[in-house]
Structures are given as structure tokens and as C-alpha cells.
Amino acid sequence: MTDAEHLLAALTDHLVRLGRASTFPLTQVKIQAGDVALEVVWDPAGANGHAAAPVSAPAAVAPPEDPESTLPDGSFTVCAPTVGVLYAAPEPGAPPFVQLGDIVSEGQQLAILEAMKLMNPIDADRPGRVARILVPDAAPVEYGQALFVLEPC
Amino acid sequence: MFETILIANRGEIALRVIRTCRELGIRTVVAHSTADADSLAVRHADQAVQIGPPAARHSYLNAAALITAALQTGAEAVHPGYGFLSEDRDFAEMCAAYGLTFIGPPPSVLARLGDKAQARSAAVASGLPVLPGSTGALESGTEAKEAADEIGYPVIIKAVAGGGGRGMTVVREPRDFLRQYAHTRATAQAVFGDGRVYVEKYLEGARHIEVQVLADNHGNVVHLGARDCSVQRRRQKLIEETPPPALPASVVEAMGAGSVRSAAQLGYTGAGTYEFVVDEDHNFTFMEINCRIQVEHPVTEMVTGVDLVREQILAAAGHRLTLRQQDVRRTGVAIECRVNSEDPTRDFLPTAGTVHEFEPPAGPFVRVDTHGYPGMRISPHYDSLLAKVIVWAPERDQAIARMDRALQEFRVEGVSTTTRYLRDVLAHPLFAHAKHTTSLVDEIGGRTL
Numbered sequence: 001m002t003d004a005e006h007l008l009a010a011l012t013d014h015l016v017r018l019g020r021a022s023t024f025p026l027t028q029v030k031i032q033a034g035d036v037a038l039e040v041v042w043d044p045a046g047a048n049g050h051a052a053a054p055v056s057a058p059a060a061v062a063p064p065e066d067p068e069s070t071l072p073d074g075s076f077t078v079c080a081p082t083v084g085v086l087y088a089a090p091e092p093g094a095p096p097f098v099q100l101g102d103i104v105s106e107g108q109q110l111a112i113l114e115a116m117k118l119m120n121p122i123d124a125d126r127p128g129r130v131a132r133i134l135v136p137d138a139a140p141v142e143y144g145q146a147l148f149v150l151e152p153c
Numbered sequence: 154m155f156e157t158i159l160i161a162n163r164g165e166i167a168l169r170v171i172r173t174c175r176e177l178g179i180r181t182v183v184a185h186s187t188a189d190a191d192s193l194a195v196r197h198a199d200q201a202v203q204i205g206p207p208a209a210r211h212s213y214l215n216a217a218a219l220i221t222a223a224l225q226t227g228a229e230a231v232h233p234g235y236g237f238l239s240e241d242r243d244f245a246e247m248c249a250a251y252g253l254t255f256i257g258p259p260p261s262v263l264a265r266l267g268d269k270a271q272a273r274s275a276a277v278a279s280g281l282p283v284l285p286g287s288t289g290a291l292e293s294g295t296e297a298k299e300a301a302d303e304i305g306y307p308v309i310i311k312a313v314a315g316g317g318g319r320g321m322t323v324v325r326e327p328r329d330f331l332r333q334y335a336h337t338r339a340t341a342q343a344v345f346g347d348g349r350v351y352v353e354k355y356l357e358g359a360r361h362i363e364v365q366v367l368a369d370n371h372g373n374v375v376h377l378g379a380r381d382c383s384v385q386r387r388r389q390k391l392i393e394e395t396p397p398p399a400l401p402a403s404v405v406e407a408m409g410a411g412s413v414r415s416a417a418q419l420g421y422t423g424a425g426t427y428e429f430v431v432d433e434d435h436n437f438t439f440m441e442i443n444c445r446i447q448v449e450h451p452v453t454e455m456v457t458g459v460d461l462v463r464e465q466i467l468a469a470a471g472h473r474l475t476l477r478q479q480d481v482r483r484t485g486v487a488i489e490c491r492v493n494s495e496d497p498t499r500d501f502l503p504t505a506g507t508v509h510e511f512e513p514p515a516g517p518f519v520r521v522d523t524h525g526y527p528g529m530r531i532s533p534h535y536d537s538l539l540a541k542v543i544v545w546a547p548e549r550d551q552a553i554a555r556m557d558r559a560l561q562e563f564r565v566e567g568v569s570t571t572t573r574y575l576r577d578v579l580a581h582p583l584f585a586h587a588k589h590t591t592s593l594v595d596e597i598g599g600r601t602l
Contacts, residue, residue: 024430075417081200082204082205082217082218082221083204083218083221083222083225084204085203085225086220115217115218115221116217116220116221116224116251118217140225142202142203142204143187143203143204143205143212143218144187144203145203
């Protein structure tokens with residue numbers, strides 16, 4: 001093996017270990033042998049069924065400009081139909097309507113959007129798997145703001 | 154004083170309000186539609202909240218979204234600008250119910266003056282002259298026709314809920330009356346949700362002159378002189394100036410005193426405008442009251458040195474007017490031209506699109522209130538006002554020359570504008586000699602000379 005091939009094999013081993021250690025799926029990998037580079041991108045919102053993952057964390061990390069990038073074809077975004085406050089659970093302390101990785105059916109409620117004391121249900125207009133939760137509980141949202149990304153299942 | 158004001162409007166007036174707020178140390182929040190996400194108002198405001206899609210009824214007319222945005226951003230007051238919800242009594246009431254100060258008159262005054270028939274009765278009660286007309290809304294075509302026949306033609310049929318120059322029809326021949334009556338009713342029902350109309354004598358070849366008033370919550374009212382807004386096309390104002398040329402100061406004072414008396418009687422607060430028609434013998438008659446800041450307010454600001462938006466905000470915050478009538482000094486002449494993104498060669502069709510180049514005029518005594526910038530996209534969803542060019546000069550001739558120079562400097566590429574047309578109106582002998590009336594633009598026609 002050449003030096004470059006050695007380096008590449010070593011990098012790949014590193015990558016596999018990193019992948020196993022992470023609770024989040026890797027969405028992007030870049031390996032460069034010359035000058036040694038290893039670039040890994042996680043998808044923190046894509047952790048399957050991790051109840052421990054705080055719902056509010058992804059909002060800060062997820063790229064807001066294109067929430068559907070790196071997701072499978074047919075993924076879709078659920079946006080805020082009005083300005084208001086988003087609630088993830090039916091009442092304070094109750095479990096959230098949905099968690100990452102949940103499979104939801106068409107019409108299933110994902111959240112509540114409160115505007116002037118009116119509780120507007122936010123429903124999935126198609127079935128899918130919750131791939132990203134983009135807004136933390138009790139956050140103010142604007143009209144058209146992306147709230148959830150669902151991927152086909 | 155307020156710490157944060159939400160601006161429930163768009164375009165140049167949103168920017169105008171932001172500027173005064175900044176001078177007063179007030180934080181601004183702009184509520185905007187998706188079409189205005191890149192607007193100058195959004196860029197200049199301390200905070201922006203997207204409240205809805207481009208269609209105004211889901212954004213700038215969506216009271217619930219506006220109030221939600223105000224509450225979320227900690228605003229204590231809402232400035233409604235002009236148009237949209239600026240004279241909407243329900244919106245003013247909702248603001249109050251949610252603890253927000255509506256920067257404008259109280260809902261009860263808006264309700265009374267929003268009904269044109271009631272506003273007319275109120276004017277009569279405070280001694281303002283009105284044109285012969287029906288005393289209230291008319292119940293039937295027959296009743297309306299009888300009223301019109303008695304008044305004498307031409308008459309104007311006006312929607313009780315109308316405003317902004319819409320919902321009016323002039324009838325010159327008795328035989329046309331019933332058809333026009335039915336048409337105006339149907340239009341009023343469709344546009345304003347209220348089909349009631351009343352009938353008034355119509356003055357041909359009159360001037361449109363309006364008085365600016367300011368009132369606080371403590372019963373103090375002053376007027377800041379009058380503006381001539383006779384250059385109109387289809388009842389949309391194109392050029393406004395102050396003082397009204399060739400109108401004796403005594404007439405302006407009489408109109409001003411009458412307006413102040415009426416505003417005090419009504420319990421009016423904030424900035425307001427009394428609109429009158431003035432005939433060739435300088436007889437004035439009341440038309441209506443606009444319960445908001447007007448598009449053409451800058452001409453008054455230029456000759457008085459009073460920032461009307463600042464006075465509006467101070468009055469809404471409960472401050473007493475610091476200005477007494479004897480303190481109001483008016484100096485020189487100010488003219489405003491409304492530059493619209495319209496094509497005068499195609500019957501003033503609004504032109505949407507991208508503004509590639511935008512170089513507004515500048516120089517001595519020129520003020521430009523605009524939301525335009527190079528690269529701006531003009532959305533077909535809103536009115537076509539692109540910029541207001543305002544000039545000041547000691548004398549009218551000089552002001553006209555200065556305005557012509559300013560309009561000549563104004564470079565806009567990408568959309569059609571009315572600058573060339575406005576210059577033609579300025580150059581018209583009737584305008585130059587101040588012999589013009591509201592029929593001037595019809596006489597010139599849409600063509601570029």
C-alpha cells in the first residue's frame with residue numbers, strides 16, 4: 001500500500017468508529033488523504049427514537065435556510081400558517097405530540113400554534129416520519145416559518 | 154413614552170414612522186408580508202415579524218396576526234400608517250382589548266367618522282358648511298332619486314363606508330341616476346361590505362383643499378394650515394401643495410378654525426385631516442375627515458417645521474400638545490409629487506417588476522420619502538406609490554422650478570414611472586397660474602405632452 005492508501009484506510013477506520021460512537025446518523029462525509037482531512041456532518045435531528053434528545057436543541061443547529069437538504073426525496077416541511085407561539089405538547093408537562101423518528105399519519109397533530117389565545121392545531125398533511133423538529137417548545141414563530149421536516153416512510 | 158412601537162404597514166410610510174421613532178429613542182418592530190421580507194422598512198426596523206402571505210387580507214389587514222406580533226415583540230403601541238387598518242374601528246378596539254395603544258383617534262370616533270353620512274351630520278352640528286344633500290343613508294332607489302332631483306344635478310352618490318376616493322359616482326343626467334345608484338350600491342357592498350349610500354350636490358371645477366389638525370387627549374386642538382390637493386386622477390391625488398395657491402389667508406383661517414372647533418367637539422385625538430371642496434368664489438364646504446396620517450403630510454411638515462408623526466406618537470402617549478395655535482408659523486411653499494410605478498402611456502397601468510436602477514433626486518430643499526432601492530421588486534399586491542418627492546421654496550414659482558429639476562434628476566430603470574407625466578402637469582399653464590381645479594388631469598388626458 002502506498003502512504004496515501006494507508007492514510008485513507010486509517011481515516012476510514014476513524015470514520016467507522018466515529019459513526020458507531022455517535023447517537024446521530026452521519027449525513028455527510030468528506031475524506032481527503034493529501035494533508036489529511038476528515039470532515040463529518042451529523043444530523044442531530046435525525047436521531048431515531050431518542051426520547052432523551054431535547055426537543056429544543058435542534059432549532060439552534062439545524063440549517064434554517066434549507067431544512068430539506070440531505071434528506072430523502074419526498075421529504076416535506078410543515079410551516080407555520082400564522083404568526084404565534086408553538087407548543088410541542090397539549091399542555092405543560094405532558095409528553096409532546098411527536099418526537100423525532102415518530103411515524104405520523106395524515107392529519108395527525110404535530111403541535112399547537114397559539115395566536116391570540118386561539119389554539120390552532122398543526123397537523124401533518126401527509127403521512128411521514130418526523131425527521132426534524134426545527135422550533136423549540138414555546139417559541140414564537142413567524143408566518144411561513146419551517147416547523148417540522150417529515151420524510152417519507 | 155412607549156419603548157416599542159409595532160408598525161402595521163409597509164412601504165414608504167413604514168420607513169417614515171421608523172425614522173421618527175428612532176429620533177424619539179423608540180424601538181420599532183415592522184410587521185410584514187412575505188412579499189416585503191427584503192423591504193427597506195424591514196432592514197431599518199429594530200425587529201421584523203413576518204405575519205402573512207403577500208395578499209393584504211391575510212397580512213396587513215389581518216388584525217389577529219398584527220396583534221399577535223405586537224404582543225410577542227413587547228410592543229406597547231401600534232402605528233397603523235395610512236390605508237390598511239388605519240381607520241378600522243374594530244382593529245382599534247382589538248388593540249385596546251389587548252392593552253395596546255392604537256396611534257389614532259379612539260374607536261368611537263373612528264366608528265362615527267367612518268360612516269360618511271354620520272360624519273356629515275357631525276360637521277353640520279359643529280357649524281361647518283356642507284353641500285346640499287340627503288340627511289342620511291338612503292333606503293331605496295326611489296327615495297334617492299327624489300333626493301337627487303331636489304338637490305339638482307350634477308350629484309355625487311357616495312358610499313357611506315367609502316374612503317380613499319373609492320365608492321363615488323357622479324351623475325349628471327337624471328335619467329342615468331337609478332342605474333348609477335344601483336351600480337354604486339353594488340360596488341360599495343362588494344368593496345366595503347356595506348351597500349348604503351347617500352347623495353350630495355357635486356361641484357364641477359372645484360378645488361380640493363384640506364386642513365391638517367392635531368389634537369391631544371386633553372381637549373387641545375390646533376390646525377397647521379391647508380393643503381391644495383386638486384391635481385387628481387380618478388380621485389387619486391398626484392400633486393399636493395401648501396399653502397393653497399391663490400386662496401386668501403382669511404379663507405384658510407376660517408376653514409382651520411371650523412376644523413378645530415369640530416375636532417374638539419368630536420373628541421378627536423392625534424393627527425387628522427378635514428377635507429373640503431372650494432368653489433371659484435372661495436366658498437368652502439365640508440366633505441369628510443381622514444382619521445390618519447395622510448400621504449401628503451410632508452408638505453405641511455416642510456412649511457411648519459412640525460414632525461406630524463412625532464406629534465401623533467406623543468399625543469397617543471398622553472402628552473399634551475406643546476404647540477399652541479399662535480405658535481404655528483408657516484413659511485414658504487412646499488409641493489409634493491407622488492411618483493407611482495405606473496405607465497402613463499397605458500392608462501396608468503401599474504407596472505410590477507424589478508427596479509434595476511434607482512437614483513432619487515437630492516440637493517437643496519428636496520426631500521424624498523421612498524421605500525425604493527436598486528434591485529427592489531415591486532409586488533403587484535400593493536399600491537403603486539414608489540416615492541414622494543417634496544420640495545420647499547420661499548415662493549411658488551421657485552418651488553415649481555425646483556420640483557421640475559428634482560423630477561428630472563430622478564432615475565428609475567426597470568419599471569415605468571409617472572415622473573415625466575408629473576412634469577407635464579407642473580408645466581401646464583393652469584397649474585402654473587394656480588387656476589386649476591380637480592378637472593385639470595382630465596383636461597390634460599393621459600398623454601405625455
